[in-house]
Amino acid sequence: DTAVSQTPKYLVTQMGNDKSIKCEQNLGHDTMYWYKQDSKKFLKIMFSYNNKELIINETVPNRFSPKSPDKAHLNLHINSLELGDSAVYFCASSQDRVQGGSGELFFGEGSRLTVL
Amino acid sequence: AQSVTQPDIHITVSEGASLELRCNYSYGATPYLFWYVQSPGQGLQLLLKYFSGDTLVQGIKGFEAEFKRSQSSFNLRKPSVHWSDAAEYFCACNTNAGKSTFGDGTTLTVKP
Numbered sequence: 225d226t227a228v229s230q231t232p233k234y235l236v237t238q239m240g241n242d243k244s245i246k247c248e249q250n251l252g253h254d255t256m257y258w259y260k261q262d263s264k265k266f267l268k269i270m271f272s273y274n275n276k277e278l279i280i281n282e283t284v285p286n287r288f289s290p291k292s293p294d295k296a297h298l299n300l301h302i303n304s305l306e307l308g309d310s311a312v313y314f315c316a317s318s319q320d321r322v323q324g325g326s327g328e329l330f331f332g333e334g335s336r337l338t339v340l
Numbered sequence: 341a342q343s344v345t346q347p348d349i350h351i352t353v354s355e356g357a358s359l360e361l362r363c364n365y366s367y368g369a370t371p372y373l374f375w376y377v378q379s380p381g382q383g384l385q386l387l388l389k390y391f392s393g394d395t396l397v398q399g400i401k402g403f404e405a406e407f408k409r410s411q412s413s414f415n416l417r418k419p420s421v422h423w424s425d426a427a428e429y430f431c432a433c434n435t436n437a438g439k440s441t442f443g444d445g446t447t448l449t450v451k452p
Binding site for chain 2: 228266267268269272318321327330
């Protein structure tokens, strides 16, 4: 039973299109994240939600809009896709230190987005 | 602000040789420190973590890491590398604000 699952695993689309990536975790964690990994494998945090509330919003274009319908789900919608959005997007969850957890991140397998 | 530096972008070792991957952090207090491994096409998996106590921590797959406060380092070691250890390795620092900062990663290549 996968702890953090995200779909789809691969996305190929044209510039200007809109796409969504879905993420679900069954670990009972309160916090979920979206990370972007570029072609050089650098990992950058994009967003973090704690119990459906946005707590981290890094410098990300407002074309990216996360949505958390409940604490087990965090989706990412991207409008007007650009070439530079091509990357692997990872969803992760954790039980944070402020909630008595360790802050250890549990990652999904990633969604590879290719914008043509 | 916290930061994590992994000085080695790419390391190549022979199978059976020992390995050390370097990690330095910058943070005002004692952070929680982690090493993650990413195999090709996969997500990241935790190897080990340090919170407090014994500064030498053991992880999965025969890895260990040592926290040295005086050097702000948390280097990852393995006495004998296996071909299956070839992967990307990330050091990360987590503060009590709940944000993890990752180093840029070290690519490990294992020669037969």
